[in-house]
Amino acid sequence: MPSARPSRPSNCFSARLPPRLGESVLExxxxxxxxxxxxxxxxxxxxxxAAAVLAAPLLRGIRNPKDDPPKEDAPARVLLSSD
Structure with a gap:
């Protein structure tokens, strides 16, 4: 039964060599x-x-802003101009 792939493609450099030498070059x-x-x-x-090992410690230092307690709103300032 012939193989699906030819042992020595015709457009290959090894096709120009003698059969035994061409087969060994191709192998x-x-x-x-x-x-x-x-x-x-x-x-x-x-x-x-390496990227995973380096990323793990770097990502541990990042905090999730959702975990922070809510900040109280700062009192509104009214700017008065003295024109």
């Missing part, structure tokens, strides 16, 4: 791509964890 390239994607995902996850 190494796929492995490098997967490794790079995994490293990028781990780096992004690390940044998210």
């Amino acid at each position: 190494v390239a796929r492995g490098a791509f997967v490794h790079g994607v995994q490293l990028a995902a781990l780096g992004g996850a690390g940044l998210l964890v």
Whole structure:
């Protein structure tokens, strides 16, 4: 049964190489791509964890204004002009 994906795409650089060499170049390239994607995902996850760790103490210092007791209205001042 043929695989859904051709082993060597015709527009790939490895298609111009001899069959054994082309297959090994293609295998190494796929492995490098997967490794790079995994490293990028781990780096992004690390940044998210670092942001969460830094945000937690910063957000603890913020008070909710709804928790403050209501302020009494200051007496109204009347400004009189002495023209």
